[in-house]
Amino acid sequence: MATRTGVTVPPLLSRLGTVSALTAAAVGTSLLAPWTPSAEAASTGVKALHVAASKKGSPYKWGATGPHRFDCSGLTLYAFKRAGKKLPRTAAAQYNKVRRVPTTTRTRGDLVFFRSGRSARSVYHVGIYAGHGRIWHAPKTGTVVRLERIWSKRVSYGRVH
Known part of the structure; x- marks a missing residue:
């Protein structure tokens, strides 16, 4: 210097x-050295994304929150907890807790909520956005945590703050 x-x-x-x-x-x-809330959130989201990816192959179990078995919201809860943020237990409660972001500004580490309608009650699944139209998630009974393409247009994105 x-x-x-x-x-x-x-x-x-x-x-x-x-x-x-x-x-x-x-x-x-x-x-x-930017410091903004969105930079901090992105950093937390990316940490959670890496935690979720590290659980690849872990079996799905309804109601499980890890560290060896997960349901969809159990995986997101576990990943964000390990990244230093607290989330509620269910996908619908997580949907109500995050700040919504438009599809055009979604980033890796944002939560992806699958819904059948417009309200929080219609949220039936959640995963962590991995980029390029893919998510890490725990799909359903008989499957394992995996990276998969987003299969629906009825999704909303949320950023954990």
Whole structure:
């Protein structure tokens, strides 16, 4: 780190000159180390996504919340708990707890809610968005935790905050 006018700046910025370095540092600080609630949520969601993926092959069991067997909301509850966030137990209660996000702004780690209608009562399944139209989820009795394409257009997305 170089020091100019009593301000420590990285070597790259010191080559720009004092005024440019200070301007670049002031502008660049928010770009290099952003801290916003959405960045924090994305980080938490991605951590939860990795936890869910690590459970690949774990058997489905209705009502199970891990660490070796899961139902759909049990997997999301477990994954987000390991990522440092608390979620309610059921898919419908999780739907009511998250901040809705439009499909166009969904990101890896967001929850994907499958529904038969418009209300929270119509939510029947939940998974964690993995990107490219896929989710990690615990589908149903006789299956295991797996990565799968989203099979319905009747979905909503939510971000854990």
